[in-house]
Amino acid sequence: MNITVLGEAKFESPIGHSVSDSLLIPENIVIDPASTAKDDLKFELAGPRSKLFFDPKNTRAGIVTCGGLCPGLNNVIRSLFLELHHAYGVKQVIGFRGGYQGLDPVNGKEPVVLTPKFVHSIHKEGGTVLGTSRGPVDIRIAVDNLIQREVNMIFTVGGDGTQRGGNELFQEAKKRGYPLAVVGVPKTIDNDVAFVTRTFGYMTAVSEASKVLSNAHNEAISVENGIALVKLMGRNAGFVAAGATIACQDVNFALLPEVAFKLEGPNGFLAALKKRVLERSHALVVVAEGAGQDLFTADEMKKDDSGNIKAKDIGVFLRDTIGKYFKNENIPVVIRYIDPSYIVRSSAANSEDAILCDMFARNAVHAAMAGKTGLVIGYMHDRFIHVPIDLLTSRKKSMDPLSFQWKAVQASTGQVAQFK
Template sequence: MAGEEGGADPPANPQAATAELEPPAKADKTPKKLPRVDSIPVVARADGMEFLEIKDLRKHLSPQAIGDKDLVRINIMNYESSESSGSHRDHGPQMAAALFDPAGSDSIELPDFALRSGPRRTIYHNPKDVTAAIVTCGGLCPGLNDVVQNIVYTLGTSRGNAKMPAIVEGLRLWGINPLYVIGGKGGNAAAHPIAKECAAQGVVCNVVGVPKSIDNDIQLIDRCFGFDTAVEEAQRSLISARVEARSSGGISVVKLMGRQSGFIAMNASMASVGPPSRLLEEARASLVAIRFDMGKLCDFVKAIMDRKDYCVICVAEGAGQDIMDSSGPKGTDASGNPILQARAAAPPPPPPRCCRTPWGDVFPLPDSDIGVFLRDIFRKRFPGVDVKYIDPSYMIRSIPTITTDRIYCKVLGQGAVHGAFAGYTDFTVGLVNTHYVFLPTTTIIQFARVVDPKGRQWNRLKTAINQPDM
């Protein structure tokens, strides 16, 4: 049988097999008609123009804008005394109830709150008609371009000796409004009289400040843009200086920026100390000089060299001015910054001013700065020791910004625009107690914030590197 040979058995009902093989019914190829749209939602404007309506949920939402009732508390802590705060003026927001200069100048009483920064529901400028200008004051600072990028138009740079009536007349002739001033204490100190002169001449121009200080020496502001970037790069220099000193059994003197304050030197030194396994070893070979006595400094360096055979010294550029010369202050430059010690270059040279060390050695003043001054003294004091001087000042201020600074700059630039479009003038935008606020310009230009040798920040550093009082 075929079934026994492996073949298929024939169907018992041939008629049923034929039915299963019939092709399916032909598909209907008639095109289907889509349902007709009888009407399209159209909205007519008051001027007769019509446009397609788009559904929205506005009736369920509220416009997201900041109002003048949004306030940020300036002083978030109540101290029993100035001693309990840990400092007197290196923590601006903490002592913001009254700005005061310990030297005895005028003080400004501050309220508890400041206006919150951000976009307002009502603006007072038509963006199409705005001709904005930006003035950048002072030197380079990481993040400067990021702030400028988030505003409008760049006018140029300024370096002191400004004639306010001429500036305001130029603003009027060019139709500049608003004017953004990006600068430190000197730049904002120029923005304030510009705003006053505009009011005196009847020129309508919103003058807006953006605080810029790589030294982080502006009062009330949590931190200035570019400071974190500068500290990040400066601590790399200190780490390299430590490797250099350790490899040769010598002394590395690193001078960091800080004309009136030493925040870069302090924070970079704190950051450059290694992990706990190396903390004690590195701390006993490090020293930070901001305000010091020359005799104590050299004695401490000698103790470190006797114990570790190498030493790293970090000094702020404004330190030791009283040691280098006792003839008094040298005045200020065109931007209001104090002139640091340097020998006069005009011929014929006067008799060189000298410095006498506690051991009777007499040194002529160097041609440059405190870093060279210390290098020469250490070479004299420690003969045979390799003393290297490292000055990364211009390197740390011209590098690309780190992520946190870049974001900070963009928010500052946008906040400056929001404040100007809200109609405000003679104010600056900044971060206070982690919130962005508008502050009257006068509150940040009274005096520079400096490191307090008795403050908590400085004592944290001394504890970390095992440094005695100088």
């Protein structure tokens, strides 16, 4: 995939090694000789280039974090700054506060100038020291602000909504002829970003969620006919629920957005839950927030400020439905409904995610310094790549019901077949 470059790179890079633009990573590394499909997409390998477009001593960089919280945001901010400051020696790095609203000088807070002292220990904290928000900003005003502040590059840290905003910044700056490098760092605990095998924060969220599941299991087994129902985040993809289920190994039923299920009937979920309770006197059920949306009556879809469709509350719906079902069956049960919600995404990053954050950030800096723009750092086949923003935001990643991970969920729960 071709990546937009602002112009000829003329400045020598201070980095001791470099990567050539000619090195490409294929989307698919599994070769099927019988396949008649056309060649897969191929992406530039990320990394430092031998020549820079921007002169570091005259370069000013900006960072903005948007959307929901995610473990590792402060790690990314810190690593972006350290690479820009120490490795390249850029003139100044500023952090725009409060998400994209911070790009509006009227409505946003004054940006903070980042220093080694400011970022010294931020990686040990959850959340984002720059603050965040949902919703767009007037792109013309935002680019006016960036030009007035002589910002040469902007790093957009966020999910697909954030990256769509980054694409608008890129297009507006391009239209004006202003050389602005826009480089995105993909962020979401849902792990549903295309061309990214694992987004930062996902493994920390899975770890936190699996602790909740273990405690929920204790609640269920400590009473007669105990049913623990846990709702986890995952609007369009059930990767967090699936990962936590496999890690915990105590879950009996996992309900994900990618796999439809029926409630009623001899092969429905309620019948399977009844069988489990009668046989084992307890059950642990995990449901992703986007699962079972077809069970609700159709009405006007509501969206949040980032343009994402708001899911109906499947957790409360299942809690009430399960309670009513067992009452009608004259089977006494104790239901413990647990919704950890935002708790699993607000902690500091674990070691695995901290390393991933650092790599995403440093590769983003390398791309921007070389004058590359309109891209997001991707991660496939254990390699970091350059993905055009418009391509990345045109797709969504979800769990394949035929995948190894879903089969692992079924094996660990005993949920051999989904409820139909």
